[in-house]
Amino acid sequence: MSLGSLASNKTLQVTLSNTCVQNQEEKMIVVRFKAKCKPEKAEQLRAAFEAVVAEGRTVPGCLNFDIARDVTDSNAFIATEVFADKEALARQEALPQAKKVIALLPEVLAEAPEATIYHISSSEPWG
Numbered sequence: 001m002s003l004g005s006l007a008s009n010k011t012l013q014v015t016l017s018n019t020c021v022q023n024q025e026e027k028m029i030v031v032r033f034k035a036k037c038k039p040e041k042a043e044q045l046r047a048a049f050e051a052v053v054a055e056g057r058t059v060p061g062c063l064n065f066d067i068a069r070d071v072t073d074s075n076a077f078i079a080t081e082v083f084a085d086k087e088a089l090a091r092q093e094a095l096p097q098a099k100k101v102i103a104l105l106p107e108v109l110a111e112a113p114e115a116t117i118y119h120i121s122s123s124e125p126w127g
Helices: 011-019 039-056 086-093 096-108
Strands: 028-036 062-070 073-083 114-120
Touching: 028 086, 039 062, 039 073, 039 096, 062 086, 073 086
Parallel strands: none
Antiparallel strands: 028 073, 028 114, 062 073
16 A cells, blocks of 8 residues: 655554454554655664664564665665554554654655555464
8 A cells, every 4th residue: 555645744653553454353464664765864764763673573462573675775664564463553653663753754755655554364484
């Protein structure tokens, strides 16, 4: 899903939270988020993401949380987050560091971010 332009600091948080399907069997949530920043803001965004990953990994129900640079574009970052349920996603979004990143995005982004939420009914180790 394309989020379009961020109209306010709360747009991303509200969009991600409201995307969760209601009245459905609890499913694991996988979030993929891609943000392309202005070249001069890459280090600032990297540092903000580093702080949110450290805090986010401590959230009960956060099964995995990684953010990396796109190997084809050093100004693009891709986050992959796996949560036990939508409540765990909401807890992560409520963290102070997550709110700081959301507030920073309008200043540092070169274009609208991309975000997709997947509702997963099962998983197993590969290999």
